[in-house]
Amino acid sequence: MATGRTHRPATRSRGIPEATVARLPLYLRALTALSERSVPTVSSEELAAAAGVNSAKLRKDFSYLGSYGTRGVGYDVEYLVYQISRELGLTQDWPVVIVGIGNLGAALANYGGFASRGFRVAALIDADPAMAGKPVAGIAVQHTDELEHIIESNGVSIGVIATPAGAAQQVCERLVAAGVTSILNFAPTVLTVPDGVDVRKVDLSIELQILAFHEQRKAGEEDGPDSGGPAVAARAAAAVADDRKGPDGDMPAVMPA
Amino acid sequence: MATGRTHRPATRSRGIPEATVARLPLYLRALTALSERSVPTVSSEELAAAAGVNSAKLRKDFSYLGSYGTRGVGYDVEYLVYQISRELGLTQDWPVVIVGIGNLGAALANYGGFASRGFRVAALIDADPAMAGKPVAGIAVQHTDELEHIIESNGVSIGVIATPAGAAQQVCERLVAAGVTSILNFAPTVLTVPDGVDVRKVDLSIELQILAFHEQRKAGEEDGPDSGGPAVAARAAAAVADDRKGPDGDMPAVMPA
DNA sequence: CTATGTGAACCCATTCACAGCT
DNA sequence: AGCTGTGAATGGGTTCACATAG
Known part of the structure; x- marks a missing residue:
């Protein structure tokens, strides 16, 4: 078989990083939309914006697949759609x-x-x-x-x-x-x-819980890193009563052994 | 403290790593199940197994919240449920x-x-x-x-x-x-x-596409890293006709400019 | 002159391994 | 003796910045 690459750093051509794989469907979706609008080529900048990532990351991701772009021009939309589909295994049913x-x-x-x-x-x-x-x-x-x-x-x-x-x-x-x-x-x-x-x-529900975490933090950070919101006074009391090092808060009813 | 960086240092006592935040709901779910079975304490090993992570990661995650365990014993289930709930902002509605x-x-x-x-x-x-x-x-x-x-x-x-x-x-x-x-x-x-x-x-559909990628790879790796499945002959031809460096495959109809 | 492709630096996350507390 | 908590080591992923190709 015609593979010129026998011994290689081994973490190469076939080893696409997991983080990259997880973004390929995103690129594919953006490219499909461009394809439907008959856009022939895109730059990494444009495609990155459409996919919601930054362009350096996108170019790095594509570099794991091969050199599918044209310098000074960008990427051929149809060609990329096919290459990514094939890489993801979507050319089969x-x-x-x-x-x-x-x-x-x-x-x-x-x-x-x-x-x-x-x-x-x-x-x-x-x-x-x-x-x-x-x-x-x-x-x-x-x-x-x-x-x-x-x-x-x-x-x-x-x-x-x-x-x-x-x-x-x-x-x-x-x-x-x-x-x-x-x-x-x-x-x-x-x-x-x-x-x-x-x-x-x-x-x-996990996704919602992650949102709640950030939402809570938005509300609490409005006046300085240590303003604990509604429970500040209770926290101060708890810090004296309990020697655990938790950064904030006490517990209503149950205490640890 | 400042390193001349334009954005904030971000690693403060309040700065729980994003990856940790994303796992807190997982721990919470496992702890809730234990709580319903009236289990009073768990070790990091047991809880990690129930949450599907390894115990070192779990202990590291909890260390960002504070010292909520008891050495030689483990974690108090009810206490942890409350602490994680509060951290995630789930004690409010x-x-x-x-x-x-x-x-x-x-x-x-x-x-x-x-x-x-x-x-x-x-x-x-x-x-x-x-x-x-x-x-x-x-x-x-x-x-x-x-x-x-x-x-x-x-x-x-x-x-x-x-x-x-x-x-x-x-x-x-x-x-x-x-x-x-x-x-x-x-x-x-x-x-x-x-x-x-x-x-x-x-x-x-993104999740399914990621699965398809791995599934395809399972099937393709059975006889050597370069066995390309059904399209091997086409690939060899394409490698000659096209100087792009993609590791595998050609395209059925459309070619780049 | 434009935009890709990529080494190198940087940053975050995971894992290791053991000191420290109960 | 046992299990947590955490510095240190390791590994991946992201970003930078520029050489390179068109």
Whole structure:
């Protein structure tokens, strides 16, 4: 085979940093929009703005993929769309199953962003017998009993879990046993999986909690780094009563042993 | 203290690393589960396993909050729940509005994880007049015309956008103008906001794309780092015809200028 | 002269390993 | 003796700034 690169610092051509991989879909989305407007080329500056990152980062990211730009000009939109799609594995069709067809599962089934990016919803699966046969997003829901059969006969390797937290681990194990090796988990629980299986999680309330943290801080920092908001007096008292080094606050009822 | 830097040193006692903040909700979830089982104390090892991180990271994270453990023993569960809740700003009640009551918006409105963590859905807002008055998750949907009034009269500072991409920026601007300073964006588009406004985004299809990348790589690495899958022959030809340095692959139809 | 591609510096995050407290 | 808390070491990711190509 014609690979000239036999021994290399090894962390090269194939080793794209995880942080870069996570941004490729962002670039792809921005490029797709440009493509639909028939824009032929973009500069790193313009594309970075459209994707919400800075241009140095974008150029560095692209440098891991190869030299796909033209100096003095920019990047060819169509060409980049293809290269990034290929890098992400979106030039092939990925059948996915969604397990747990509640509100969220139904929303996912109806979500247009999947189909338009190389993902095909192969089946919707739910444990409730009353759901079986009901059409959601034009697909008849199937019962959990069918899970293994569906995975195997469709060659599904990506599963989406949108069940309640209590059911998630068990569903996960059945998916993995049937051959799934990538899981997107919406249930608010930690999944344990064997080596070789990838799990990504999306927890809706975690994102809100992170926002609340920053929101609280905005309100508290208005007059100096040590103004603790409504509980300043209580804090001062607690600092005397309790020798723990926490920067702020006491506790209403329960104290540690 | 100052190093002639234009921005602030940022590493102060109040400056909890962003990566740590992002994990606090995870710890909180694990601790809440322990609390419900009336477990009085946990070691960093046990709690780390329950949260899906390693124990050194967890101890380091907690060290930014203060010394809340007891050497030789572990952490008091109730005490930690309170300290983390307070740090995240969850001891107060955050009214949030959800804009865009489609499948996803409805799923969010019904999501139990919000209410149980100090968030209160103050209003559901949709642009479709036919939706107005309809109850979703026990709350009557209100029309977009009411947006400013709802934000102001409820003192809402956190907004959730679950509209189609095309409407998101406009909704965002109205939310910000009315006083919202934190936004959780589910629309697949980049939002532009003034300084001082926080945006976090959740893009369902991005997570799947990242999984696809790793999934593809699993399949491709089975027989050597340069086995390119189905397109190997095409690649070799392209390598001759095209002097770009991309590590692999050609393009079906379009070529750059 | 313009905009990419990239070494090098910088900064943040993770991991290690052990001192210090209970 | 056991487990936390944390300096020190390590590793990744981001940013800078400029050589390089068109």
